[in-house]
Amino acid sequence: MSDNKFNYVRGEMLPQQPAPLAARSVSGWIRTNLLATPKDVILTILALAVLIAILPGALNWLFVQASWLGSDRSVCATTVQGGIQPDGWHGACWAFVKDRFVQFIFGRYPIEERWRPILTLIMFVVLLVPLLMPKSPRKGLNAILLFIVFPIIAFFLLHGGAFGLERVETPRWGGLMVTLILSFVGIAVSFPLGTLLALGRRSQMPVIKTLSVTFIEVVRGVPLITVLFMANVMLPLFLPTGWTIDNFLRALVAVALFASAYMAEVIRGGLQAIPKGxxxxxxxxxxxxxxxxxxxxxxxxxxxxxxxxxxxxxxMFKDTSLVSIIGMFDFLNTIRLNFTDTTWITPVTPITGLVFAGFIYWIFCFSMSRYSAFMERHLDVAHKR
Structure with a gap:
């Protein structure tokens, strides 16, 4: 046998191959992702048929026939040409949203004092944005300012009663402001508390483990509405005579504890996935x-x-709407409260308000989802090598 028979060393490089279709053009991406198999073709055609059937009417209702300007419900009962339309054919009443927008954000917070929640929001954004940036320096100090110092300053700013600020009781709070406060406190408390509960459930100490398991299973076994009812109705029965706790504080504690039980199980799943080594x-x-x-x-x-x-x-962000059962008006319930306003009551007012509420909720939830995906990519060290 000759030595050449077993020579597998390539003498020259293969010619460069063309780029995949998906990387070259839009048509290539469509063929690769939407028309690759007969099943993909059928599903794509069905999806296009649904969009063609729904999208024109939705866009027409949302934008073309919508009423954008006005000071009362009369503008939501006319077409662009000025003719009266039958009920059910009116476009969206965005004039209602525009007129009540500030109330949707602040609730019944006094107009002359609304600079306080605006200042609180600015402080929150200034502290939050650097904390979300992976390469920003001094994250420890930033976290202390956001989760310890900021809540104290925010409380005195929003509630008042000190430093010459007018007292604004929590029943006058409402709108998106309440939703954001409940969400921030719930997130800030549930994450560390849920982590401690997860560690406690895996603890070798019987007392710690029993207490953690009992708390987690009891809270997870009941809906949030029950927890809020307990905080609002049952809690005062265990307090000494003459003592009371603010309704808003009860809602904060109930939401935070409820989220902590679920967070504990999420963290525990991660702990169990770590190799024993x-x-x-x-x-x-x-x-x-x-x-x-x-x-x-x-x-x-x-x-x-x-x-x-x-x-x-x-x-948890979406479940904050349940606080209406204890007399708090968050973003969604502030919008619903305005449905019965005689100035704006029309057949399309409730639908428009709910569409607006859904859009705002989607913005916040989608933002959290995208940031989660960003952090997963950033922390995926194994695939970066």
Whole structure:
């Protein structure tokens, strides 16, 4: 046998191949993603048929026949040409949203004092944005300012009663402001508390484990409405005579505790996914329990369950609308309250208000979802190498 028979070394490089269709043109992307198989073709045609049937009418109702300007309900009962339309054929009444927009944001907060929630929001954004940026410096100081210092300043700004600020009782709060406050407190409290509950459930100490399991299972076993009812109706029965707790504070505690139970199970799932060797390696280095959890176990576990954490946050953000059962008017319920306003009562007013509310909720929820995806890509170290 000749040596050439077993020579597998390539003498020249293969010619460069053309780029995939999806990377070259829009038509290539369409063929690859929408028309690759007969099933994809059928589903694409069905989707286009649904869009053609629904989209023109929706756009017509939302924009073409919509009423954009006006000071009362009369503008929502006319077409662009000025003729009266039958009920059910009017376009969206965006004039109603424009006229009540400030109330949707602040509720019944005094007009002359609304600079206080605006200033609070500016402070929140200034502190939050650097914390969300992976490469921003001094995150520890930033977190202390956002989660410890900011809530104290925000309370005195919004509630008043000190430093010469007029007192604004929480029953006068409402709108998107209440929704954001409930969501921020719920997120700020449920994440660390849920982490402690998850660690407690995996603890080797019987008392700690029993208490954690009991709390998690009891809270997860009842709906949020029940927890809010308990906080509003049952809690005062256990307080000494003459003592009372603000309704808004009860809602904050109820939402935070409820979210903590769900967060604990999400974190526990991440802890169980960490190989046992990680913990054993930390023990071999002489790290204490809290050093092991803080430096090795928790960072890996939290990275694994980012989608579950954000999903819990999104659910809690939407569930804040349930506080209406204890007399609080969040964003959605402030909008619903205006449906009976005689100035704007029309057949399309409720639909327009609910569409607007859904759009605002979608903006916040979609933003959290996109940031979650960004953090997953940023922390996916294994695929960056």
């Amino acid at each position: 990680q913990s054993e390696g930390a023990d071999s280095l002489g790290l204490s329990y809290w050093q092991k959890m803080r430096l090795i176990i928790l960072p890996q576990a939290i990275k694994l369950v980012i989608p579950g954490i954000v999903n819990t946050f999104i659910g």
